Amino acid sequence: MTARELTGHSLIAGRTVAGTGSTFNAIDPATGDVLAPDYSQIDVDQLREATAAADEAFASFSSLSPDTHAAFLDAVADEIEQIRDAIIERAAQETGLPVARLTGEVGRTTGQLRMFAGVVRSGLFRGVRVDPALPDRTPAPRVDIRQRKLPLGPVAVFGASNFPLAFSTAGGDTASALAAGCPVIFKAHSSHPGTSELVAGAISRAVASNDLHPGVFSAIFGPGRTVGQALVTDPVIQAVGFTGSRSGGLSLVQAAQSRPVPIPVYA
DSSP: OOTTOOOSSEEETTEEEOOSSOEEEEEOTTTOOEEEEEEEOOOHHHHHHHHHHHHHHHHHHTTOOHHHHHHHHHHHHHHHHHTHHHHHHHHHHHHOOOHHHHHHHHHHHHHHHHHHHHHHHHOGGGOOEEEOOBTTOSSSOBOOEEEOOOOOOOEEEEOOSSOTTTTSTTSHHHHHHHHHTOOEEEEOOTTSHHHHHHHHHHHHHHHHHTTOOGGGEEEEOOOIIIIIHHHHHOTTOOEEEEOSOHHHHHHHHHHHHTSSSOOOEEO
16 A cells, blocks of 8 residues: 555554444535545544553653654654645545645644754753752752653544644644654544545654654544544543534533543643
């Protein structure tokens, strides 16, 4: 299978996984035509494969050297650009958006990834601070204090319907989570599954070419009311990124806040 071929299945930790649930198709909004292939939807048990793999990947991914980490983000941008024409062609079919708009979104997506790669190389995002001990301070001495920001853990990202690239598979939420050292499980939007699959393949190839744990990234197709809610409430997930409707966002916030230990939703 080439980088431009579509399978119609989820990509879980580097493996193509056929869902056990019902199927759906993208629709060309300009013509009403049903687009191939059929997309299979995973169930909650299959979702657990993705979250378990992300959990396994977290320790190694969150402790990469800055150069290795940044090289991975650059590689994702490179992989996307290698199939840019195929991505734009499919996105135009699935969304009806003009090629000029989609070309700009590809550039914005790869630009975000490269910007984060630069931030990772600098190390400034870790917010390292060292306050040396002051043993002679009065009225009481101060101990040595050291602090830095740490990755939260695996992050769930939900793709937007109206931004098939810049706020979707490798968009801002995914790029920032990966840059922070957090594995990502991406839930694709049903309106542009082919576009999502093409970009997901690019990310997965970058994971493999940089010898990272395959659980660093998964892209899934599934019903929002079951798989989406199960993703947010899975104890492995430590944060959620969402761009979409107010009602959808609020339902995810409610699910995240109802957990025994609530997690943040960046919506």
